[in-house]
Amino acid sequence: MIYIGNHLSSSKGFEAMGKAALKLGANTFAFFTRNPRGGKAKEIDPADAERLRSLMEEHHFGKLVAHAPYTMNVCAAKSDIREFSWNILKDDMERMEYLPGNYYNFHPGAHVGQGAEEAIPVIADALNHAIKPDQSTVVLLETMAGKGSEVGRNFEELERIIELVDCKDKIGVCFDTCHTWDGGYDLVEDLGGVLRTFDQIIGLDRLKAVHLNDSMNVRDSHKDRHQKIGEGEIGAEALKRIVTHPLLAGRLFILETPNDDAGYAREIAMIKSWADESME
Template sequence: MLHIGCHLSSSKGFAAMGRQALELGADTFQFFTRNPRGSRAKDLDPADAAALQALLAEHRFAPIIAHAPYTLNLCGAEEKNRTFARETMADDLRRMEFLPGQYYNFHPGSHVGQGTEAGITYIAAGLNAILTPEQHTTVLLETMAGKGSEVGGTFEELREILDRVLLGEKMGVCLDTCHVSDGGYDIIRNLDGVLTEFDRVIGLQRLKAVHLNDSKNPPGSRKDRHACIGDGAIGLEALARIVRHPALRELPFCLETPNELPGYAREIALLRELAAF
């Protein structure tokens, strides 16, 4: 069975997101932990979190994905920016303990001229400062498109970060189809080869989730602009192969396409149909 959902607004609370996901035909979803362009987080209601946890169990959801704000940069050039990222992520992980067993995804960051090696060193150090043996949340590094000074545009860069994290069992990877295609990995014509390369460099056991997005730009463009399913350069046929692939089909897939809720419902229904072939 395909586990698929989309990005939902958390403005009405946890349980409301779960109910909305069910209305869309989803059995997973993603949400921002706080304002994606800022730092403020709503007060957490433990009863609301417990209600969502019960709904997830009742309807056999795959793990859901909390997404860190875009403003966080664990490898920023200024110490105050790195400190802000560490403190915000640590707070997010404390809050995620009210939803045990889920995922927390973040963009590794941009080294802003310091160099990839320095970026990787800072990211790993930041993770080592905030991960705890007691936490019940798996933290996911997202594959990036490699634009600008982004870290994580290659599997090797992600592996370097993972190798330096002391609590490696608390870590995983989220593969974004738009990002890896824009980053130069040929998931259109050679999906098996890309997954073999991922397994060789990182290990498929580390792959925990997929962001399923088409791309507005051709492979290798390093642009990172998402398109609706079937409307972009990756195309419906290639995305159908992804949701049907035996190495991926048990993972939670999350749509981040430029859609309103009715569009998400259509894409979820279409991909469930394609996955059934």
């Protein structure tokens, strides 16, 4: 069984997102914990969260992937932005327990001139400040394209963060295909080699979810421009090999392609057909 979904708006509540996912043919989804460009989070309705949990159980959903807001930069050079971001991370860890046992994905951050070597311990400190040993949420570091001063532009930088995190059982990775391709990894001609490299450096057991996106840019561009499945430089055949690769079996696949609902429904149906073909 493949778990495939897309990003949904959380503004109407948890149950509404679950119903919207079902309408698109999805059996998982991603959502922002708060306005992706803002800071204040909407108050959680525990009854609404319970209704979503019931719906997920009834329809055999996979785990969900919550996403931190883009304004969160836990390794920011400016202390006020860093404090603001640490508070968001801590608050989101507490809020995620209304939907226990799911994933929380975030961009590791941008060092803005400090250098990755200085930023990496700060990112780990933020995680150690926010993660509690008894929480049910697993935090996912996202693979990044390496634009500007992004941290996480290669597997080695992510591994160095993980090494400094105390609760290592609460940390994983979200593998973004567009970002990884734009970051220089050849997903088209050497997918097996990329996955072996990931396994050697980080460990495939930490790869919990995949952001399945095509890319507008050629490999190693460090630009981060998502494209619809099959309309970019990675291409449908390479993305199909990712979806059906045995080493990625059981992972969640989340679409972040530039689409409307009809487009997402088409992509979800197409990816499900790829998975069905691989089982024949």
